[in-house]
Amino acid sequence: MAKIVFVGAGSMAEAIINGLTKKEKISPENIHVMNKSDVEQLVYLKETYNIQIVCPEKIALNDAEIVFLAMKPKDAKVALLEIAPFINKNATIISVIAGVSIQTISSYLGSRPIARVMPNTSAAVGLSASAVSWNEHVLDDAKADIIDLLEAIGTVKTVDEEDLHVVTALAGSGPAYLYYFAEHFEAAAIKHGLDKSDARQLFIQTMEGAAQMLKNGDIEPEELRRKVTSPGGTTEAGVEQLIQHNVKDAIFACIDAAQNQSRILGQQYE
C-alpha cells in the first residue's frame, strides 16, 4: 500500500487524514506527517489518528509514493526547497496549496508527476467537493489511483488547471461562506426567541434538506425557490430583503474576490 507523507500538518492536512483514516482507505501506519516546528500538533495527530510523525529529519520522504503539499502558499517556496533533495524520483506530488501552479511546484521539485487538488475541510467527514488537475507526467494509472484516494474524502472532478482558481473560490472556501450564513441565521433566530441549539439544528437540517433537493434531480434552484415562495407569504417577504440588500451582488463580489486572490497568491509565490 502506498506510503503517503503530508508536508504540512494544519487544518487541511488533518481534514484529509481524518477522512482517509475513517474510510480505512489507507492504513494509518502508511500515513506520515511533518510540519515546520509545531511538535505538539504532530503528537496530537499521532495520538488522534494513530499515524506516523516525521520529526525532525526528512528521511521518511525517501520512500514516499505520494507527497501531499499542505502548507500555506507563503511557506511553499522554503518548504519545497527543503524537501526537494529527499523526495524519491518516482513519487507523485499532490498539492492542495491554493493558487500555486504546477509549473511553480515543478520549478522547485523538478519535472515529475504533480497533481493539484482543491479539496475543502469537509474532507474530515468524507464530504469534500474536490477538483483535480495534473501535469503530463501523471500517467493514467496514477490518475485513477489519485481519484480513488480523493474519493475517500468526497467527490472529485477533473478540471483544467486554470479553473482551479474559481473552484477554490466556490468549493475550497465555500464551507466558510456557509458557516458565515449559519452564524448569522442562527443569531437572527435567537434574537426572535429560539434557543441556540434549536436554531442551530433547524438551520442545519434546512441546509441538508435543500442540498438533498438540489441533488435529487433536475429542478433548477430558482424553480425550487419558487415552490417555497407563496404570493404574499413569508418567503416573499424574506427574499425581498435579500434583494433589497443586494445579496446577489455580494455573492458575485465574494466569488470574484476569492478567485482573484487565488490568482494573486499564484503570482506572488511563483
Ligand SMILES: NC(=O)C1=CN([C@@H]2O[C@H](COP(=O)(O)OP(=O)(O)OC[C@H]3O[C@@H](n4cnc5c(N)ncnc54)[C@H](OP(=O)(O)O)[C@@H]3O)[C@@H](O)[C@H]2O)C=CC1
Ligand atoms: N483550510 C482550508 O479550508 C483549505 C486549505 N487549502 C490549502 O491548504 C494549505 C494548508 O492550509 P491550512 O491547513 O489551512 O494551513 P495551516 O496553517 O493550518 O497549516 C499549515 C501547515 O504547514 C506547515 N508548514 C509551514 N512551513 C513548513 C515547512 N517549511 N515545512 C513543513 N511544513 C511547513 C505548518 O507547520 P507549523 O505549524 O509547524 O508552522 C502547518 O502544519 C494552504 O495552501 C491552503 O491554501 C486548500 C483547501 C481548503
Ligand SMILES: O=C(O)[C@@H]1CCC=N1
Ligand atoms: O483561505 C484559503 O486561502 C484556503 C484556500 C481555500 C480555503 N482556504
